[in-house]
Amino acid sequence: MRGTQAVVVNNLNVSKPASGPTLLSLDEVNTLFHEFGHALHGLFATVTFPHFAGTDVFRDFVEFPSQVNEMWMLWPEVLANYARHLETGEPLPAEVVEKLHASEAFNQGFATSEYLAAAWLDQAWHSLSRDAAAADLDVAGFEASALADIGLDNPAVPTRYSSTYFQHVFSGGYSAGYYSYIWSEVLDADAVEWFKENGGLTRANGDRFREKLLGVGGSKDPLEAYRDFRGRDAEIAPLLKRRGLDG
Numbered sequence: 001m002r003g004t005q006a007v008v009v010n011n012l013n014v015s016k017p018a019s020g021p022t023l024l025s026l027d028e029v030n031t032l033f034h035e036f037g038h039a040l041h042g043l044f045a046t047v048t049f050p051h052f053a054g055t056d057v058f059r060d061f062v063e064f065p066s067q068v069n070e071m072w073m074l075w076p077e078v079l080a081n082y083a084r085h086l087e088t089g090e091p092l093p094a095e096v097v098e099k100l101h102a103s104e105a106f107n108q109g110f111a112t113s114e115y116l117a118a119a120w121l122d123q124a125w126h127s128l129s130r131d132a133a134a135a136d137l138d139v140a141g142f143e144a145s146a147l148a149d150i151g152l153d154n155p156a157v158p159t160r161y162s163s164t165y166f167q168h169v170f171s172g173g174y175s176a177g178y179y180s181y182i183w184s185e186v187l188d189a190d191a192v193e194w195f196k197e198n199g200g201l202t203r204a205n206g207d208r209f210r211e212k213l214l215g216v217g218g219s220k221d222p223l224e225a226y227r228d229f230r231g232r233d234a235e236i237a238p239l240l241k242r243r244g245l246d247g
């Protein structure tokens with residue numbers, strides 16, 4: 001309701017160990033940071049109408065704040081606050097952090113191709129006319145033809161989701177919008193470069209990010225909001241570099 005403060009709850013299901021304290025895997029920490037990015041998007045909303053607050057934005061922009069928040073997970077000034085040995089309190093060794101960074105580009109050719117194949121398949125299904133969609137289609141043949149159109153019909157790299165269980169686009173709200181994850185990552189990688197270029201995780205930089213991107217929610221065209229923050233449109237080069245695909 002208007003005039004009330006936002007209430008946001010993050011819930012993370014973590015497996016209970018057979019004994020001892022419950023610890024988080026690297027993937028679970030990444031998920032925690034990701035979902036907390038969504039929480040910040042809602043908590044920092046400054047719009048008048050709740051309809052435009054937080055994650056009520058265009059589908060291809062909703063993952064942007066969460067993916068930016070993931071990036072802070074291994075930044076030294078953030079890592080030092082949580083990644084410590086359970087018994088000794090010693091911080092995570094620098095050499096381990098270096099190995100984690102070195103592994104980030106591993107298998108990205110496969111990961112990017114399988115994702116793009118699924119995103120393209122989503123577009124193909126939602127580009128069908130009503131009459132074509134109502135026809136007795138050969139699903140496997142349609143998939144193969146769609147992927148062949150863009151050269152991603154490689155049996156060594158199957159699409160992430162086949163149509164029969166592609167829940168994101170048929171029952172999960174991402175109809176014709178599954179591409180949004182990697183598009184948000186283009187913005188995210190470019191935004192992180194801005195932080196690096198402007199002194200890192202300073203209060204001033206955080207305030208700018210909060211005011212110009214998180215706070216405006218869906219009250220403004222997201223590309224206009226991004227230009228307000230960055231001073232230009234996002235560029236793809238930082239994403240390609242992050243994924244090791246710039247060579």
